[in-house]
Amino acid sequence: MNGERVKIGIEGLDQMMGGGLIPGSIGAIIGTYGTGKTTFALQFIWEGLKGGENVIYISLEEREERILMYMTQKGWDITPYKGKALTIVKLDPSDFSLAINSIKNELPELVRQTGAKRVVIDPVSLFENIFDKDSERRREMFRFVEGIRDQKCTILMTSETDKDNPFSSRYNLIEYLADTVILLRYVRPSDLTDVHLALEVVKMRMSSHSREIKPYEIQQDQVLVYTEANVF
Template identity: 60%
Template sequence: MLGGGLIKDSVSSLIGTYGTGKTTFAISFIFEGLLKGETCVFISLDERAEMIMESIRRRGYDIDTYLNKTFFLIKLDPTDFTLAINSIKNDIPALIRETKASRVVIDPISLFEGLLPDEATRRLEMFRFVEMMRDENCTLVLTSETDTQIPYASKYGLVEYLVDCVVLLRYVRASDLSGTHLAVEVVKMRRSQHSREIKPYEIQPDDVIVYSEASVF
């Protein structure tokens, strides 16, 4: 669906409501990098570090082999405005350069956006942040919650305009209300011939499976 995968050194966003597997997709992206010998950084603005580690272990990933060697897990407190802003602007780029990380996840970026006081500031700071991260020679994945009123847009309707790739994760309910399915769509991908179809997927205990030959309708 991605036309071969995420483009190296690009910025991508996984947008979805609760329970659609944004963090699970992001963890899969990170661990695939670790298996290839890359250094990876996972920055959480939501879950506690120990909960993320437990979630990774439950999926069968031997994350302890890589922890603090080629895998670095950072937990930021979004309620501490000054600390979170300074860490995202200064500490994280410094860590990426120091470790030579090639894959970075921020989960979810919408909490960082929510720290900013108004729409004009949010647009300026997010633009500066994305442009800054483009200089770090890493492939960046940002997860984002959806807007409560628009299930196809990010919470603040901004991140999808700044990134190179947008993957939308959402629920699709059958017309007869007999069931609910998870569906994935590549909404945007610069420099790639990507699929524009909507495909069902499942989150299994040890994997995420996208049924590329099936249809949700």
């Protein structure tokens, strides 16, 4: 263990990261559709709420009601937190300039106002979609990350994978910007076997971490990482 950590709230995964994310760092969960990115993000938010922290969930995909519904379905009683410790912001990425301005300018302000210790951006790939040119995207995303990094909160972004490469984020950018990268993927040992889910901690700046690939299962109210099992 190297000092205090911000737990994601998924025990096996936190263990693989030496206890959790480093406070004030930026984590990225990268995975293809249905691998559990939103589920992981919700666990992270819930872990914060349970610990008495204020949290912000920036959603570029799902409406607020649906996010609240997912949390309720998991059996979590969010009533005491709704509109208080839990702030959900739905951004419409089709309204380009508004989405850019909201994320770039208003997010740091919102973090200050609410004193949030945890922020989720799900999925950040929809924000990245806004930019036409690679160079512009790169510049703007670096600026954006630098703009929020001086805050005293820990950020978890989710990103879809590149359509041709399940090991890379949509634009090959987030993995360079983030301090910690967690990769989620499907593993199908052969054509006729069941598909399994597996995760790995690909990178973690300023920390030792496990490099093993571990199977995990999404259950109704939690995510189980089988740290004793091997995928291959």
